[in-house]
Amino acid sequence: MMTEKSIRPIAYIEGDFPEKFGIPRQSGLVNTQAEIHFLPEYRKPEAFRGLEEYSHLWLIWDFSEAEGTNWRPTVRPPRLGGNQRVGVFATRSPFRPNGMGLSCVKLTTIDWEHEDGPVLIVSGADLMNGTPIYDVKPYLPHIDAYPEAEAGFAGRVKEYGLGVSIPPEIEESLSEEKREKIPALKEILAEDPRPAYQENPERVYGMSFAGMEVRFRVVDGVAEVCEIEEDRNEMQ
Secondary structure, X not given: OOOOOOOOOOEEEEOOOOOOOOOOOOOOOOOOEXXXXXXXXXXXHHHHOOHHHOOEEEEEEEOOOOOOOOOOOEEOOHHHOOOOOEEHHHOOOOOOOOOEEEEEEEEEEEEOOOOOOOEEEEEOXXXXXXXXXXXEEEOOHHHHOOOOOOOHHHHHOOXXXXXXXXXXXXXXXXXXXXXXXXXXXXXXXXXXXXXXXXXXXXXXXXXXXXXXXXXXXXXXXXXEEEEEEEOHHHHO
C-alpha cells in the first residue's frame, strides 16, 4: 500500500545566481562557489562527523522557481534546439511530478566556526540563490560512477559550446573582487545560457551573476560581452 510522505528543507544555498537565467544547465560544468546553510535544528556538529573525508556530495533540492505546478510528460531540451520533444523522464527538466533536482558538487571545505555553522563550502553547484535543499549525501565513486554508461541524446551534444569574448577595457573597469569572478563568468557564457530557439545575432541578453549585470550577444558562435555593470547597492 502506498502512502504519501511529506518532506521539508533542511538547508538552503547561498550563491552567485540571483535569478534562473544564466545558471549552468548541469552541476559541475562551471567552477562556481556557493555555501550551504542548514536550518537551526540541523546545525548539530555530530551530524557532519566524517563528512570532511569526502570530496564530492549529492544535493537533493527543490525546483522552487519552476514556472507552474503541473508536470509535463514531454519537454524540449535546449541542446536539441528547443524544437524536438522527448519524455520528461529522459531529461533533467525542472517540470517533473515532484519538482526535485539532483546535483553533484565538490566539497571545498566545512566552515565549523561560521555563525550558522557548520556551513558547507562547495563548488560546481547549479542552484539559484536561496534554493531549498532536502538532503545531502556523500558521492561514492566506486558506486556512483559508471564510465561505460550510455548518455542518450545528452552524450551526442556534450561538446556543444560557445567562444567567449570580453574586451579588456570592460574587465579592467571592474573591482578586484569582480575580476576574480571573470573565469567563472566565461565558463557560464561558454555553456550558452540563451533559450535554445534564440539565434538573433542582434539581440542583447542580460543576466545577473555575482553582483554584476552582464549584457552580451552571440555572433557566429561567440558570446560577445557588451557591458558589465557592478551592483551599486552591493558596493555601498
